[in-house]
Amino acid sequence: MSIYHKEYRELQQIKLAVDCIIFGFNNNKLELLLIRRGFEPEIGKWSLIGSFVGKNEDLDNAANRILYDLSGLENIYMEQVKAFGNAKRDPSGHVVSITYSAMVLKSKYCEEKINQHDANWFPIDDLPEMVFDHNDMVDCAISRLRRRVRNFPIAFNLLPQKFTLPQLQSLYEGILNEPIDKRNFRRKVAQMEYLVKLEEKDMSESRKGAYYYRFDEDLYKLKQNFNL
Amino acid sequence: MSIYHKEYRELQQIKLAVDCIIFGFNNNKLELLLIRRGFEPEIGKWSLIGSFVGKNEDLDNAANRILYDLSGLENIYMEQVKAFGNAKRDPSGHVVSITYSAMVLKSKYCEEKINQHDANWFPIDDLPEMVFDHNDMVDCAISRLRRRVRNFPIAFNLLPQKFTLPQLQSLYEGILNEPIDKRNFRRKVAQMEYLVKLEEKDMSESRKGAYYYRFDEDLYKLKQNFNL
Incomplete structure (x- = not known):
């Protein structure tokens, strides 16, 4: 039973990340906000807006902080979607990522700010290949969004x-x-x-x-x- | 931007846990499986069946392994519910916990096995006070379960x-x-x-x-x- 004691934490080397899935609504179409990954592995590929969670940082706060730092978007209400926890999902190590999602009116947010951060909107039906399991994350969030708009007045x-x-x-x-x-x-x-x-x-x-x-x-x- | 690079992970000291919310159905009533916590903090209090995720262990596998180790239950299909990520939720440090949930027919699972593990079933409408935010976790899972049984034939x-x-x-x-x-x-x-x-x-x-x-x-x- 020793693994259930405090010592266990010394053995654990899992990193915790957050990825933000931001849907933008524009001209009756859904789009997705992506950013070019600026570091290895897979530098230069399109990625969700994500990063590691800070020490002593609440998960919800981390999601907002990461979104703001990387895209300039703020005051967006996001909901948690799912934790992606395949141990091999990130080739650089064991990283569990928790996804957050929001749907915004694109016109409400300044394009310039987003461009400054090298982020870009893509139409949902023409997404690029993304890093790691980010395409799966987006599929999961789209299904959830469609289920939710059918069942709740969101x-x-x-x-x-x-x-x-x-x-x-x-x-x-x-x-x-x-x-x-x-x-x-x-x-x-x-x-x-x-x-x-x-x-x-x-x-x-x-x-x-x-x-x-x-x-x-x-x-x-x-x-x-x-x-x- | 250095916090988005690999060095960042050295700064992060977050532990990742899984908690299993097992609903048992018996005599037309819902019950919840809990276990007495065997270590500090809050030793002796009732707790969900949970523990840390192992290095290089997939999240879903961790949930099954933890449930089996602590309750003897196996081959139970669980679904992820939500990550609980308030940085102060566990007084011993920054622990993010991902909850999994299942609904089983109580009679299908051997009482003896569960008793051996010092686990116990409690009626949903008469739950004891649990460690940390476990009561919130259960509330969240019950709401989700009731929403889901209304919308899906589960x-x-x-x-x-x-x-x-x-x-x-x-x-x-x-x-x-x-x-x-x-x-x-x-x-x-x-x-x-x-x-x-x-x-x-x-x-x-x-x-x-x-x-x-x-x-x-x-x-x-x-x-x-x-x-x-």
Whole structure:
């Protein structure tokens, strides 16, 4: 049983890293933020925004610090996705990496800042080959994101406060990367009592116009039956 | 930028652990497997089944090895839940712990083996105070489990190959810890085309009997619209 005692820690030489999977939404398409790896192994290849966790640094703080240091992005709410723990995933040693993910509106973040850091956006359906298991990490995060937008109202953050149903449908089609039947979509939306129809119309797209809606978070907390 | 280079790893003194959250299903109730912690800090307190990850050990393998060493349970499929990474969560140092979870049929596993390891089952609604943040870990895993059984057909593993609708409903009520309206339940079940009604009846509970059903995994893969 000695390995369960304190001495054990002297034997352990595992490094802990965080990798940030930042999805950007732009023109109804999902993109992914990557950076060129600046050191060996695999220097020059595209990589998620990641690094080691600092001593006495909380994991969530590490994710924010790493994202800011390497991309200039800040105040982004990220969620933990998964720890990748194959002992051979990084050829330089035993490194376990915990992935964090966020979905942001690209236009809200300054391109210049991102370019300064040698980071780049790539369309989700045309990603480059990345270092180590980073492509697997991204696949895992995309599946989770699509599952989550179907089950939770997490995509409303990407819309303005008031939005039309065509806007909402385009958003979902962009994230899910598939067309959604308009009548099915409206039927499901009609069941969401926390989507509040406003009196006002958007007249910019058609002569008839499209009613604006808003998402009511308090009502959602009461009803909680989101399901696309 | 030196912290992003290899030297950085010399600065890092984080230990990596795994904690296993094993739910047991018994008499339509959920229970949790805990063990008495055998070393300081907090020796003698109840704890999840956990320990450090070994050098060059894959994370998933570590979870299985730790569960077997400490409880005698083996061949249990576990899923990763979440990494707990508050730097101060363990008073003895910076330890990040990755939780794994499984739900098993208690009767399938030998009580004797578990008792030998000084492990014990506790009802979910009457858990003792545990070491560190283990109560938070369990809360997180219970929420996830309840979300998952509503959205994915993961509970069928706990039933015999053929089962009745009252059995299925009791199972869900036990996991969700709430009564389910019988008519709503039957209406939702009727929409699940991969629940195949058999000709045979269970006559043990009533004179009228209850038809047996079976879960057809291939059909589920085609349909995929589980939602309770």
